[in-house]
Amino acid sequence: MDPFRLTSKKVLTLVMVIDKEQQKILLGYKKRGFGAHLWNGFGGKVEPGETPQQGALRELEEEAGITAKPEGFQKAGLLLFLFENDPVGLETHVYKAYSYQGQIRECDEMRPQWFNFADIPYDQMWEDDRIWLPILLKEQAPFFGRMYFKRRPLEESVPDQLTNLSTSTSTTSTAATTATTTITTASATPVVVETNSSTPIASLSKTMTATSFTPGQPKSGPFTMFEYHIEQNLLAPPKEIALDGTIASFEN
Numbered sequence: 341m342d343p344f345r346l347t348s349k350k351v352l353t354l355v356m357v358i359d360k361e362q363q364k365i366l367l368g369y370k371k372r373g374f375g376a377h378l379w380n381g382f383g384g385k386v387e388p389g390e391t392p393q394q395g396a397l398r399e400l401e402e403e404a405g406i407t408a409k410p411e412g413f414q415k416a417g418l419l420l421f422l423f424e425n426d427p428v429g430l431e432t433h434v435y436k437a438y439s440y441q442g443q444i445r446e447c448d449e450m451r452p453q454w455f456n457f458a459d460i461p462y463d464q465m466w467e468d469d470r471i472w473l474p475i476l477l478k479e480q481a482p483f484f485g486r487m488y489f490k491r492r493p494l495e496e497s498v499p500d501q502l503t504n505l506s507t508s509t510s511t512t513s514t515a516a517t518t519a520t521t522t523i524t525t526a527s528a529t530p531v532v533v534e535t536n537s538s539t540p541i542a543s544l545s546k547t548m549t550a551t552s553f554t555p556g557q558p559k560s561g562p563f564t565m566f567e568y569h570i571e572q573n574l575l576a577p578p579k580e581i582a583l584d585g586t587i588a589s590f591e592n
C-alpha cells in the first residue's frame with residue numbers, strides 16, 4: 341500500500357509579503373497550532389464558499405493586520421504537502437504581495453517581522469520553504485511542487501550536510517522546452533517520483549531524495565521532508581492538484 345496515497349485534500353493558502361525595493365520579506369513567527377515555532381508566510385485554511393485568493397487575503401488581514409493591494413498581489417505557485425500514512429494532502433496556494441495597506445501588527449497566532457533576503461531563517465522554517473522560496477524571490481514563478489514528509493523520529497542524529505549528492509540534468513524538447521534535474525543522495529532506497537516531461541509547459545523539474553534532508557533543523561517541526569519534486573517557470577500558475585498528485589488545471 342502506497343503510504344502517500346491521497347483520498348482527499350485540504351486547501352490552504354500562504355502569502356509572502358515582499359518589499360522589492362528594500363529586498364526584504366515579511367515572515368510571521370507561528371506561536372501555536374500547525375507549524376508552531378516556525379517562521380512562515382501568512383495563511384491558513386480556505387473556508388467554505390471562499391476562493392483560495394479570498395482566503396489568502398482574509399488570512400493576511402487576520403494574521404498580519406494588512407490588506408494586500410490588488411495590483412501587487414499575484415499567485416506564485418501551488419504546493420502539495422503529503423505526509424506518510426496520512427490520506428489527506430495539503431493543497432497550498434502560494435501568493436506574493438508586493439504592496440499593502442494598513443499597519444503590520446502581531447496577533448495571538450503570529451508575530452510578524454521583516455527579514456533581509458540574505459537573512460531568511462531557513463533553519464527555523466518548514467523544510468520545503470528553502471526549496472521554493474528562493475524561486476519565488478527570484479521571480480521564477482509560477483511553480484508547482486510536491487513535498488513528501490515523514491514523521492521525525494524522536495531521536496534523530498543528523499549529519500551536518502547532505503552527502504553524496506549526484507546531479508543529472510537532461511533537456512528534452514516537447515511542445516515547449518522541458519529541463520529535468522534529478523538530485524539523489526546515495527542513501528537508502530530512493531523513492532521514484534515520475535516527471536511528466538510531455539506536458540506542454542516550459543518547466544524545470546527537480547526531484548530529490550534523502551533520508552535526512554535538512555540536517556541541523558531540530559526546530560523544523562515533527563516532520564522531516566525526505567523527498568520533493570518541483571517544476572518552475574510554468575507558463576501559468578497551477579490552479580488545482582488532482583489526488584494523484586498531478587496538476588488538474590491552470591489559472592486563466
Ligand SMILES: CNc1ncnc2c1ncn2[C@@H]1O[C@H](COP(=O)(O)OP(=O)(O)OP(=O)(O)O)[C@@H](O)[C@H]1O
Pocket residue numbers: 352353354373374375380381382383384385386421430432466467468469489
Ligand atoms: C508541510 N510544509 C509546509 N510548508 C510551508 N507552509 C506550510 C506547510 N504546512 C502548512 N503550511 C502553512 O501553515 C499554515 C497552517 O495554517 P493553519 O494555522 O493550520 O490554518 P488556520 O489559520 O486556518 O488554522 P486555524 O483554523 O486557525 O487553526 C498555512 O498557511 C499553510 O499554508
